[in-house]
Amino acid sequence: MAWEIARPSHMPAVSGVDMAGFRIRGDAPEIVHAIPHPAITVVIEFGDRGFEVRDAAGRTHSASLIRGLAATAVPARVEALDCVQVRLSPLVAPAILGFPPAELGADIIALEDVWGREAARLREQLHDAPDWPHRFALVEALLARRSAATFPIDPEVAHAWSRIMVGRGRFRVEDLADELGWSRQRLWSRFGTQIGLTPKRAAKLVRFDHAVHRLVQGHAPARVAAETGYADQSHLTREVREFTGAPPTSAATEPWLTVDDRAWPSTLA
Template identity: 70%
Template sequence: MAWEIARPSRTPALRGVDMAGFRIHGDGPAQLRAVPHPAVTVVVEFGDRCFDVRDSTGRNHSGSLTLGLAGSAAPVRVEAIECVQVRLSPVVAHAILGCSLAELSGNIVGLEDLWGRDTTRLRERLHETQSWHERFALVDTTLSARLRDDRRADPEVVWAWRQIIASRGRFRVEHLAARVGWSRQRLWSRFGTQIGLTPKRAVRLVRFDHAMHRLVRGHSPAQVAADSGYADQSHLYRDVREFTGTPVTSAVSEPWLAVDDRAWPSST
């Protein structure tokens, strides 16, 4: 199976947005995994697609779609696809997508169900565009146009999320409410509604993501476990299996980190 992976040459206009372009084709289907990531994933396909993603209920999805912050990997079957993948920070995802992240969490939703015919028009324009540079610019413009300030997350929720990200999942969640001046119940409720996860689950997801990036880059599991706040190496292994559905040795070789060129497995 052949992969073409493109990255934007400039940072997207909106903070909290990351993009990559994919063209994948081969002689037969490949089985991959959409591994949980601390972002809402949007896939806008624009070619002759032949792929599907299976959700937790066993239902298959194809075409342009949105995947909320998930707790486990979603199996993906790919024969061929051309698409732009967008990862949205959950603090801006609702403002762009217009759907509740609490309802989206762990689920797969067709992009047409959220954007209607605008999805079809975007797909057609991406298909007609000749370069990845132009495609990224088109998607960037589309996202900026759909941003609604009245749907932005509360500043307190944004601050809490950014503390979790900045600490790489090592921030003690019991301190979050006191730092923003809210009760624990209020913060947990607003955070869950606007981010789609509890603060505790968000910490675990961010910590796992950081640890996996280091493992893919060749750091030893023992060192990663010690540096990332895991109780021990077996604790790290349990988290990797829970989030990916595979042991560490398999997870580090799968091409699911493509949006981050620093973590893309060199063997792929």
């Protein structure tokens, strides 16, 4: 399977947004797995052929979609795909989507169910655009328009999410609550209502994301476990299996992860 990957020449004007373009071609359909990531994922496909992805409930999606802060990997059947993929921080997602990530959960929904005719119009524009820079500009313009909507996140919740990301998931909920001047129960409730995960689950996802990319880079599982906050290698193995359904050695070869250094270089920073 051949992957063509494009990146914008500049950071999107909308904070908390990243995007990449994909053109995938294969001789026959292949199954790849969409690995959980600490962001809401928007896939805007615009080619003549698409893909099929099956969600946790067994429903099949084969067009532009939105995926929440996923709980586990889901299989995708891909032969040929042209798309722009957008990753939204849960702090900016409410304005762009029009509802908090908690309402989406780990579900996959059709993009047209959220953006309506805007989604179909954007797909046509991407199909007709002459190159990737024009496609990125089209997507960025739509995101900028939608991000102007007001959908506030508590500053304390925003701070908590940022601390989890900066700390790569290594923190104690009690310490974070103390830092905010909130009780543990209040942090748990407000964070879950607005982000869609508990702080502990969010930290677990962020820690996994950092660790699995270290595995893709070729670091030994024992070293990764020791340097990313796991109790030991077996703890790392359990959590990689929990998120991907595969052991670390297999998860590290998943195509959606092995191309991340080109598609999402900031992921590996």
